[in-house]
Structures are given as C-alpha cells and as structure tokens.
Amino acid sequence: MNxxxxxxxxxxxxxxxxHMAAIAADVAEMRAEGTPVVLxxxxxxxxxxxxxxxxxxxxxxxxxxxxxxxxxxxxxxTVAGKVNVDLCAALVAAGTKPVGLHGASAxxxxxxxxxxxxxxxxxxxxxxxxxxxxxxxxxxxxxxxxTADGYVPVLACLGSDAKGNLFNINADAVANQVAIRLxxxxxxxxxxxxxxxxxxxDPSSRIGKMTxxxxxxxxEEGVVTKGMIPKLEESFxxxxxxxxxxxxxxxxxRGDLARAVEEPGSVGTVLVA
Ligand SMILES: Nc1ncnc2c1ncn2[C@@H]1O[C@H](COP(=O)(O)OP(=O)(O)O)[C@@H](O)[C@H]1O
Ligand SMILES: CC(=O)N[C@@H](CCC(=O)OP(=O)(O)O)C(=O)O
Numbered sequence: 001m002n003x004x005x006x007x008x009x010x011x012x013x014x015x016x017x018x019h020m021a022a023i024a025a026d027v028a029e030m031r032a033e034g035t036p037v038v039l040x041x042x043x044x045x046x047x048x049x050x051x052x053x054x055x056x057x058x059x060x061x062x063x064x065x066x067x068x069x070x071x072x073x074x075x076x077x078t079v080a081g082k083v084n085v086d087l088c089a090a091l092v093a094a095g096t097k098p099v100g101l102h103g104a105s106a107x108x109x110x111x112x113x114x115x116x117x118x119x120x121x122x123x124x125x126x127x128x129x130x131x132x133x134x135x136x137x138x139x140x141x142x143x144x145x146x147t148a149d150g151y152v153p154v155l156a157c158l159g160s161d162a163k164g165n166l167f168n169i170n171a172d173a174v175a176n177q178v179a180i181r182l183x184x185x186x187x188x189x190x191x192x193x194x195x196x197x198x199x200x201x202d203p204s205s206r207i208g209k210m211t212x213x214x215x216x217x218x219x220e221e222g223v224v225t226k227g228m229i230p231k232l233e234e235s236f237x238x239x240x241x242x243x244x245x246x247x248x249x250x251x252x253x254r255g256d257l258a259r260a261v262e263e264p265g266s267v268g269t270v271l272v273a
Contacts, residue, residue, distance in 0.1 A: 009175035024094035042171030110137030111159025133167025
C-alpha cells in the first residue's frame with residue numbers, strides 16, 4: 001500500500017449539494033484515525049452561473065472551459081473564493097482543521113499554459129483554451145507540513161507559474177496530478193452521479209469497474225460525454241503514471257467515502273489499468 005495521503009476531489013456541485021455534511025463527517029473521521037487527507041475541488045457550475053450573471057457566454061469544449069481574462073476573473077471569485085470558503089466551513093463544522101489553498105499559495109499547483117490541442121468533441125482543429133494550464137509541479141513539502149500536523153489542505157483548482165501567471169485547470173486534472181506527485185494511497189473523485197453510468201439518465205446503470213480499454217470505448221461510443229470525458233482521460237493518465245486505482249463516486253451517504261477506498265467497486269466506479 002502506498003504511504004501517501006488519500007486525495008479526495010469534490011466537484012463544485014457536490015460542495016454546495018445535500019451530501020456535503022456526510023462527506024465532511026467522513027473526512028473528519030479519516031483524519032481522526034490518523035489518515036492524511038488532501039481535498040481538491042472544482043466549482044464549474046458556480047463559475048458558469050456567475051459568468052451568465054455577468055453577461056458572459058461560457059464556452060466549454062470537450063468538458064473544458066475556454067478561459068479568457070474575464071473568465072479567469074470569474075474562476076478566482078468562485079473557485080478560490082466562495083467554493084473554497086464554503087468547503088472549509090463545512091469541514092470546520094465537522095470538527096476537522098481545513099486550510100484553504102490555491103495554486104498561487106506558495107505555488108502549491110505549479111502550472112504552465114496548455115498548448116492548443118485537438119480534443120474529443122472539439123472538431124478536427126486544435127483548440128486554444130486560453131488561460132488554461134497543465135500541472136507541472138506540486139508543492140509537496142507544504143502539503144506534507146500541513147498533513148503531518150493534522151491539517152486538511154483544501155486546494156482550489158487554479159495553478160500558478162513562478163512569475164505569478166494564473167491558470168484555470170480542470171479540477172480532476174489537479175487531483176490526479178496531486179495523487180501522482182504525493183504517491184497517494186487512494187484517489188477518490190466525488191461527483192454528482194453515482195459513478196460512470198451505462199445510461200446517464202439511469203442512476204442504477206452504474207459500472208462497478210472500468211479498464212483503460214473500457215474507458216476508451218465508452219468515450220468513442222458516446223456512452224461517456226461532457227465532464228466525464230476529461231475525468232476518465234485524466235484518471236487513466238494518472239493510473240499510467242503509477243496511481244493504482246481511481247474511484248469515481250457520488251451521492252454519498254455517511255461511511256461511503258471510506259467504503260469506496262476499502263472495498264473498491266462497492267460504491268461508484270473503480271478505474272484500473
Ligand atoms: N456515462 C456517464 N456516466 C456518468 N456521468 C456522465 C456520463 N456521461 C456524461 N456524464 C456527465 O458527466 C457529469 C460529471 O462530470 P462533471 O460535470 O465534470 O463533474 P464534476 O463537476 O463533479 O467534476 C455528470 O453530471 C453527467 O452529466
Ligand atoms: C479548464 C477547466 O475546464 N476548468 C474547470 C475548473 C473547475 C472544475 O473542474 O470544476 P468541477 O470539478 O466542478 O467540474 C472549469 O472551468 O469548469
């Protein structure tokens with residue numbers, strides 16, 4: 001078993017949804033048992049909502065947001081702002097010790113601009129996503145300092161380069177890169193569906209276990225669309241780099257988070273090589 005922390009990624013929908021208290025209680029219990037835990041979170045729905053309120057038109061291609069300067073401002077306000085604060089508050093209420101961070105907090109997430117790429121669902125030409133980054137480093141010393149003292153780092157999915165340029169990064173990508181670089185014992189991606197589904201409109205059609213080949217086929221056949229595409233792509237890339245298993249779970253009750261890690265496939269979908 002890897003010795004590193006458990007990495008838990010929460011989608012924006014989850015942070016402000018009805019299951020947050022149960023998740024916070026599970027995190028507090030894991031931490032109380034001595035397991036180091038690191039949280040990574042998104043805030044996609046909150047960003048989309050604020051963009052619309054400000055008269056911007058959100059552009060999301062292949063599950064990733066095209067990010068101009070105005071969009072980046074919205075990401076700072078929502079992801080590193082409201083979502084991070086609300087998540088930390090929920091964890092405080094559960095009796096644990098969160099510390100809110102973002103990429104520019106001592107370069108916790110060191111990033112560089114994502115080069116233009118052809119993406120599934122984006123047509124034949126390479127797409128330039130603007131201020132969207134790829135993770136090139138993680139301040140593991142800072143995270144280790146905090147977890148060793150019983151704190152729970154809570155990382156918003158913004159990256160920074162050494163010059164202080166900021167980047168929007170898909171939160172699943174941040175979580176996967178953090179898992180690789182901290183030699184995580186488990187990575188759990190908590191979303192608003194109960195796992196990867198055969199039929200997205202039927203919550204009971206959960207796929208318990210998925211291999212890389214299954215994942216590729218599900219994307220090609222259109223069984224998997226929208227935000228689930230980057231989630232699978234980034235997760236299988238992390239597995240290729242040594243993360244042993246990634247758990248995609250959702251709609252959690254008390255105890256489900258620990259169960260997903262201890263009994264893979266019992267809750268959600270476990271991705272394996
Ligand atoms: N086959 C599928 N199984 C589950 N979810 C799917 C599937 N195909 C598309 N999706 C969509 O992916 C979404 C989860 O991705 P995303 O919205 O990015 O989540 P998060 O914000 O938690 O990262 C689901 O809400 C669902 O609409
Ligand atoms: C580049 C890119 O697409 N970034 C994401 C970051 C937020 C995110 O990933 O939020 P969820 O986890 O709630 O989906 C976005 O702008 O929506």
